[in-house]
Amino acid sequence: MRILFVIFLFTVWVFGSNIIIEDNDISYENFEINFYQDKSKKLSLEDIQNIKEFQKVNNNIALGKQEGNIWLHFSIKNSTQKIQKRVLFMTEPNLWDIELFIIADKKIISTQIVGQNILSKDGKIASFYPELEINLEAGESIDIYIRSFSPFNHTFKVVVPTNKDLIKYKILKNSLLSLYFGAIGALLLYNLFIYFSIRDKNYLLYIGFVFFYLLAQVQLTTPFNSLFTSMQTTFAIASVHIFWIAFHTLFSVKLLNIKEYYPRLGQYLLYTGYFLLALSFYGIFNLEIAIQIIHPIMIVLPFVLLFTAIVLHIKKNKLAIFYIVAQTLFLTSSLIFGLLFAGILEYSNLTRYIHLVGSFSEIILFSFALGYKTRLVMQENQKQKELVDEYSKFSFLGQTVINIYHQWKSPVNNIYNSINHIETAKEFNDKELDAIIDENLKEIKDNTQYLKETTSSYLNYYKGMDQTKSKFNLKDEIVQILKLHQKEFDKYKININLECNNDLYLILPKNIFTNIIIILIENNINIFKQRNIQSPKIDIKIIKINDNISIKIHDNAGGIVLKNINDIFEKNHSISNSTGLGLFLAKDFLIPKLKGNLEAKNIEDGAMFIITL
């Protein structure tokens, strides 16, 4: 058997025909090809035709980087009684410099030159599939020579299909690619939509990453470059690959919150991302240098990110698992693709297209991760909001207690003094004891009455934190609040100037409104106390503009001395004698319930708080 086989091989060798057409409708997708490497790049077609010492390879070419010209040769023989039509076709649209020759009877019948490095007759880049028609008379035999030159790699498949099969192949490939790019495009639009609805910067990075990936793959997998007329343009476009990696890096850092776990590493990775972004722009003008710089980064960076993700997963980062799976799939498929281009793996549909599957998995997993992250953030926000709500209720209770305490100070002191007076008079056997007791009892009664009144009015304000709307007269309400603080106004000789029309009404949850005013007035009093202002005054001006009511509360206490005036509404900005939450609650908790606006300004010699409702 073995001997027979050797003899068979020998006959093939002698006859020199790699493909013998024996039937009408057969496409040839697996056959042997003679291979010769001309390192000098000087040999002409004639020289090659005279060479006998070809190597045998199959038609799946994956040679990696090779010096000089690669020459491929095979012959086709028509052993049928009919004319046979076939197509000489190569499966890659973006080869560098390819020349096809069909030779019969030592004469060149047809020839074609294509490649990214070649300009075709119409002035455009000849970056399309190498394709030549073959017509064979009955019994005719032809020789096919292919010259391939590339500074990068030689990766393609040579086939000799029937026209029908080629069309089928092209349709299938185009539809699969369209489906692929369409799916990515849809994902892109979907995330763009989400970005515009929630304005989360993570989405923007994701969109950048997917967009540049899409461009890079279109350039790599389709005859995209043949749309352009100059090499520079395609070079500039090739920088999208670097953009893609830059966005990938930035997105990874943000998605995994690396900075939260490892601030320094996170910062370095961010810097790397920014550097890559800068490099991408540089790549538009000088791709070659950019590529040289990016190569070492590209080898290390994905593994650093993957390793970080694994560590973060151990540290209970919920998103890390998405990242690990995505990155593993991507890296594995990219590795296969890389090995193919390096000439280590054989060319096949699997090795050639698996990275598309890997990348797609990555893109879609990242999208899931992003959605999941948004959900986590929203849950967190919801929790936070509930917490603030709960907290606010407590601090209102606290604030109310403090308010009552302020109002109670002097009456309670009076009551004590009355008791002390009676006690002392008794101790000293005062003859007027009866009169003293009567006098003090009256005072105790009066003061107790006052305690009762202040408590109930404050508790009314507190109790009414519900949101039932009621119509009330604005001026009356403000006068009421001012009355509550009359003692303090008297004590510090604060001059109150209220400017408000009698006929202004509001329909709002009343107590929420009054609490805001109380907070602002108390803030004023506290500032006057703190800064020891000589002739303190508060101007309250209420005006109606169209449908809006604007309440301006202006003091002369010197104004807000913070660098950023609106920091006064921050939670930790506290004024003594209070819970320190007043303004924060007013701005972040109360005002939103009224759908209004509260802002602070420095005007003249003091601060002005403006409520717009």
Next chain:
Amino acid sequence: MKDLTLFKNLNVLYVDDDPIACEKLKKILVYYFSKVYIANSAEKAMNFYKKGRCNLLLVDYDMPIMTGADFLHEIRKTNTTIPAVIISSYDDKEKLFNAIELQLVSYLVKPYSMDELKTVFYKVLDWIDDKGLLEKVLGDNILYNYSTKKINNNSEEITLSPSEFKILEILLNNEKRLINYEELMDSIGENCTHKSLVNQMHKLKKKIGVDIIKNVKDLGYILSR
């Protein structure tokens, strides 16, 4: 010595921006002190302090324009010995901290009971004793200082012998009560005779300058101012 009636020799100045509180506490203070001055602001209080004879300062902390602490700070520049008590509405630490350098006798938190007020009074007594500030009025511009054991007559200092101030202190501490000869003689020393007691008493009366010690024939002496 620990007798609040000693306050009857002292004047107190109470400063509080709340006029009602001022009036009320004054009614209580008059039982204990010789004179009670009240002021509604630190400025007015400063006037009282400069004009009158003040032996104790009760100061409300929380006052507009010039706080009690500021006021005491001003006082302490010229007088480091006068007892001072801060009365405040809150018992917060920051204010206590500010008050350290004011060398307060004590700190009183409003509202306070009579017991708390008395506790402070006793502390004031201790302070007065420690600083040698306790004085008794013997007559117009005539003071006896327990610590220096000297009589101050119109700023002129008169030294007393040990027997003399012992007699005077017994009589002062038992004002308007008859002290018999034996008791006085025992306090001076074992070898004191009736004759030497009368002798000492004569010298003492001369040094006091006003006739506040009366003799009750055959029984003893009585001091009444």
